[in-house]
Amino acid sequence: MYNERDLEAFSNAKNLVKLMKRYTDFNKHTLDVTMNKGESFSRREAHRYCYLVKEGYFKINATNEQGDHFLMLMEAGHIIFFPLYYSIVFNDLVATALSEAHCLRIESEFLKKVIALEDPHNHIALRYLTQVSRHFYSSLALITLSSKQRIIYILIELIDTFGRHTKAREIELPSFVNYETIAEFARCSRSYTISVLTTLRKQNIISSKKSRWIVLDEDLLRKEDYGQKKRYV
Structure with missing residues (x-):
């Protein structure tokens, strides 16, 4: 070992x-x-x-x-x-x-x-x-999840792998993160991905700006993960 x-x-x-x-x-x-x-x-x-x-x-x-x-x-x-x-x-x-x-x-x-x-x-x-x-x-892991769960899962993976804390509760994601890349990574249609992310934005969980995407409340996002306790990475 x-x-x-x-x-x-x-x-x-x-x-x-x-x-x-x-x-x-x-x-x-x-x-x-x-x-x-x-x-x-x-x-x-x-x-x-x-x-x-x-x-x-x-x-x-x-x-x-x-x-x-x-x-x-x-x-x-x-x-x-x-x-x-x-x-x-x-x-x-x-x-x-x-x-x-x-x-x-x-x-x-x-x-x-x-x-x-x-x-x-x-x-x-x-x-x-x-x-x-x-x-x-x-x-x-994505194979076992619903479409919405896959989008949430990808966001959490991006946080865990590439996220950068800018404030006490805010996490900045890399510049390549946008609707198209999240849809591709989650294997969902762009229209459905936009719908899910728009809901998260209205709940003040994420903020999408031209320069960067920001996770405003990581705890709430993880609660949206529908109890997927078992992580694969």
Whole structure:
């Protein structure tokens, strides 16, 4: 078993970059890149690379014959398309920047070499799997909920993951949060999502402004969660 703090201490993004910089060919195999809001890249197109997010937010979707399905969000410190397998898998995954984002593009073979030499206990891979499994558990939880519950659940997940306390009881959500993104994450229609969020706004639970969405009363929002006591992340 692994202690989560120990796992985080060794495998965090800052330490990973430090490990890679021990190698003289670091600059040859990495590149700082900026992604504009809405810019996308697929696992198939970028199979030679993985991306360490330094700043900003991404959504990961599965795009196939059945449609376009939201899977998870990734933020600073996460690695997009981590080279966990030797073969190319999950080619239908697409990463899209939800804001201007800054990443370190890493050649997958270089990262594999560094991990093999510097991380024999696979702490970095385990941390990646922990992050991804939490996101997938959250996605599975949505299946059991009604449409309204899914919207509330997503709001609470956004608070727990990205929320920033600005006042005693107010929590600011990231700039990418709007009707469209909440509807997509909750797998609901935009019109129904607007209806639910409008009700929450009238109850002074949330406030939607052009710049940011604010949660005005977290306790009331959690009470709207219809007793979903069992959290998956």
